[in-house]
Amino acid sequence: MLTRALQTAQTDLENAMEQLGVVQSERLEGLARIEASEKRVEEVKTHIEQERKMTEEEIASRIASFEKFEKRFWTKDQAFQCQISAA
Numbered sequence: 001m002l003t004r005a006l007q008t009a010q011t012d013l014e015n016a017m018e019q020l021g022v023v024q025s026e027r028l029e030g031l032a033r034i035e036a037s038e039k040r041v042e043e044v045k046t047h048i049e050q051e052r053k054m055t056e057e058e059i060a061s062r063i064a065s066f067e068k069f070e071k072r073f074w075t076k077d078q079a080f081q082c083q084i085s086a087a
Helices: 002-086
Strands: none
């Protein structure tokens, strides 16, 4: 009877150790997925920040271009208005 109890205890211990191995393996896989996801999030954040900077530069460039165009337009318009008034 003692031998049978010892065998049962050993079997239970082996089962528990197997389950522990499975849990540890799943935990490590979970951590790896989390780390990969965190890396991807950082990559996306970096990409978004780069796109934001490029967009801001593009907008600033377009505004500067428009302001130059506007200044030339009003200068030409003023000269034209002076010619009309003189005539």
